[in-house]
């Protein structure tokens with residue numbers, strides 16, 4: 001081996017366990033394909049085209065660990081200094097355990113002076129300026145993880161990103177935009193940052209969140225959602241500033257240059273996945289601040305004072321989350337006291353909205369729901385359902401009659417047998433009279449029962465509507481019933497209720 005020549009190692013891995021789901025993919029990952037791609041790359045690269053070529057192939061090994069014979073052999077060569085550069089098709093061929101893979105890329109290879117190239121990720125350690133570039137290079141592996149092994153590994157990857165102060169969120173926070181140079185970094189978006197500063201100034205001047213929201217709406221400043229202009233949110237046609245979005249800006253440390261993450265964690269619960277609150281981890285000075293720390297803390301000390309007045313008890317009222325404003329698409333709020341009311345809060349923030357301005361009594365909603373329900377009972381689906389159940393009851397009733405009739409028949413047969421025995425003189429007169437009386441009594445009992453059953457049965461024919469009474473007379477409606485029956489109740493600008501039933 002010519003020691004002076006540059007030696008390039010192609011690392012090829014073929015696996016049947018980690019994501020080679022279909023034939024097309026399997027083919028693109030085949031040994032010959034990986035080899036062709038790597039050789040083509042080397043040939044076209046002026047720095048590499050004259051180098052010596054070595055190949056390490058692990059066929060049938062998982063990428064989830066580095067316990068692979070050819071990989072180990074390649075690392076031995078790397079330690080000996082007999083290779084200079086490693087080329088792979090993409091990072092997932094190198095390894096799917098990105099923590100371990102990251103360890104090689106960030107520490108081991110640089111330490112050994114090995115250049116590492118991942119063709120499909122456009123990654124070349126010689127030209128990677130910072131560690132962040134390596135993280136970007138991991139995007140493919142991470143994307144695959146999202147689909148294959150979402151969970152622990154992606155969480156660990158996120159943690160690595162967070163520790164480096166890299167943003168992984170789908171949308172940058174209001175006031176910021178994604179950096180063009182590095183999509184995991186954020187920078188100030190002057191248009192919205194201006195509004196953030198304005199909000200903080202209003203807050204330290206003593207304005208409440210509601211007052212701030214109202215002012216911003218009056219000045220026609222687009223809310224964060226409108227600002228994002230996200231298709232995702234198009235159901236909020238009238239998204240505007242409110243207590244919620246103003247207060248979350250004032251509370252967000254992102255504006256003093258800190259990154260706050262790990263606010264919640266998904267844990268397995270009895271029914272699916274549950275999100276639980278965690279103690280957030282704060283990483284300071286990850287990006288440029290919009291607000292000075294002094295102003296930030298001042299604005300938030302105001303928050304604490306006024307916040308204490310509010311009760312933190314969240315009660316689930318009869319219609320909470322069930323009433324929606326047709327005008328602004330927001331859920332109705334609850335006003336509690338002796339009488340419970342529901343109302344659309346939006347007019348507090350934007351007075352020219354045409355939301356119904358009055359408070360709606362809970363009792364009125366209950367009455368409306370019951371009236372509507374009973375109207376439905378008379379005509380449609382519910383009636384059909386009830387009739388079906390009535391039909392079933394009728395059938396069951398008929399079965400009881402038939403079986404009772406059979407019992408009477410059997411008794412009559414036995415009574416006749418008894419008479420025959422008496423006629424054949426195998427039974428004394430005394431005995432016959434006694435047992436015959438017993439039969440008569442039992443037959444009489446069943447015949448009385450039959451008469452009653454037959455009487456009741458007639459009711460099914462001309463009185464089935466009486467069964468509706470049970471439904472008609474619902475007087476007390478509880479949250480459980482509401483959840484069962486009602487999808488949502490829409491309130492229009494006149495205060496009319498439109499109930500969307502679940503059936």
Ligand SMILES: [Zn+2]
Nearest residue numbers: 325328344355
């Ligand atoms: Zn409204």
